[in-house]
Amino acid sequence: MDYWDKITRSTVAVWARGGYGSGWVAAESGLVVTTHRVVGYDTNVAVAARGHTETAARVVYTDAKLDLAFVLPAQPLGLPPFPLADSRRVPQGTAVAAVGHPLGVDHTVSRGIIASPQHTIRGVDYLQTDARVNPGNSGGPLVDGQGQALGVNAWRPRGSNDLGLAVPVHAFLDALRQFAGAADLTSATPDHRCAICGTPLDLRSDRCPSCGALATYLEGRQRILQMPAIAHAESAAESLLSRLGVKPHVCRVGEGQWKITGQQYDVHLLVTASGRTLLVQVPAARLGPSDHEHAYRFLLTANDESTGTARIAVEGEVVRMELAEPLDFFDSEQVAESTKRMIRQALRLGQLLIRNFGAQPPPRDEDA
């Protein structure tokens, strides 16, 4: 296995209710290190390794001061943990790589050097690197030339392009050992630490019981702050997913995006940019190489037959059925019923198109 495979294999994507980022396996128990910025104060999140479907995970520890979090997948990911480097003794100029999911692009690696082994900001010592750290990289590992983790990529000062900051491993090694060796964390209440003094927080209060600092529940989740409609839409989508018998955090694939993978079909849920409409889409077929006019006529005539708000649409070569539900009148029970019916319709439509119009089954993730 080459270096690049080694450093991307145990890096995972992390989805939380209001955030998205990266993480990496740091212990034999499967404990994943990520950032507090990604998971916030959520209890349940989802993680996915390269080529694997999403797995539910539980947040067991967050440290707002270090911008650090540990999450434990419900099912073991079966990935080897990153060996940990001695981050106290990393020389300036050491070649490093930042691994993560910047801007939603999976398992991207950017190379650089340690520009400064100790860059102190607000009392926290960071490793400073010129490796690119973009939104989505947060929580990913900063690794050295031997594939050992030196730290967790945390943030980039506003306005800088080539200045990434990573929390060094030695800053959280004690906490990591404590949680990596804990017997059963599956039902433990998350241990959230104060951003100022590190004291455990009681989330029933908005202040640290020791130093009185305010807990900033929405820090780093500006999109939700800027657009209350998005938060409302996310809640509506989660309400629908619960009605469909699916755990929302398990099938989250991004901000305002969820995917249910069935045996024969995929269902995609998307919140539109305005946050006012929820789209539920089920791919039915891929158009064949010819005979498109007749297929188009058939599809548009079929749209005239539909009852309910399901409609047939084409994007690229994919024919899909979709519901566009305005959130002003959203009724999760009705939409769940419509969604179940639409899944049956999409399967049937796909069969008809394959049989009569030379279409093919819709692309699925394993085909990509």
Add this chain to the structure above:
Amino acid sequence: MPLARDAGGSGLGCGPVSPSGDRNMQHHCSVCGYPAGDTAACAACGTSLSRALQLPEAVAQTFRAPTADDYPELASAFAAWRARDYPRLVGQCLQSLHIPTPQATALPNGPGWAFQLDEAPVFVSIHQRRDELRVDSPLVLLNRQLNVAMLRAALEINANLAGAAALCLREDRLLLRYADRMSFVSPPKLIASLRDVASRARTLGELLRVTFSCEVLGRGSAHKAHAYGLDWKLCGTTRSLRILTDGLLG
């Protein structure tokens, strides 16, 4: 977070009071937040301090269709909807849209109404056997030379429409269509759908006309002059696809 919690050996028991964050452990009414005194009831709101306020740890949010309480101005439309008097429901909603004299017609499957809204021709009908409401707005006639491109564009528009309506093909014309079960179409939803179909129909009709040099249906000076003379023939005739009638899309 106004949770009623024991103050940790303070001697106040489990009444609806919560400790404040200060060192004096002042207690407060968990309903209104006013400092709790020695009386049995809160001095500000009167809540009994011996009755614990039960709040769930987390509120499971459910989304329900709007009710008459949310739209008092549509009380009579809600009453018609609840009574399954759908023709009256449509009449009430059209009145709310200030369409005083829609052209009402008895169609083979139920009543229908034709009117102009936002400069677009709109046809509303109730299919009684299928318990379905349909809103149609004819857009354009297909340009024979650009047939495939127009059909393709219509399907692509469907993939990008934010509203619940859809473009469909009826004979040689494209229509914007919204159909739903009557029981799902609350009065505010019907009003919003009518507005949505009309405004999108106007925009999409213009887009298709400019792009494909095709004839727009139901607009233009002749139709403006006869705003209430809309002909149901504009909508074309629905072709029932037998292969679909066994429930593919029904």
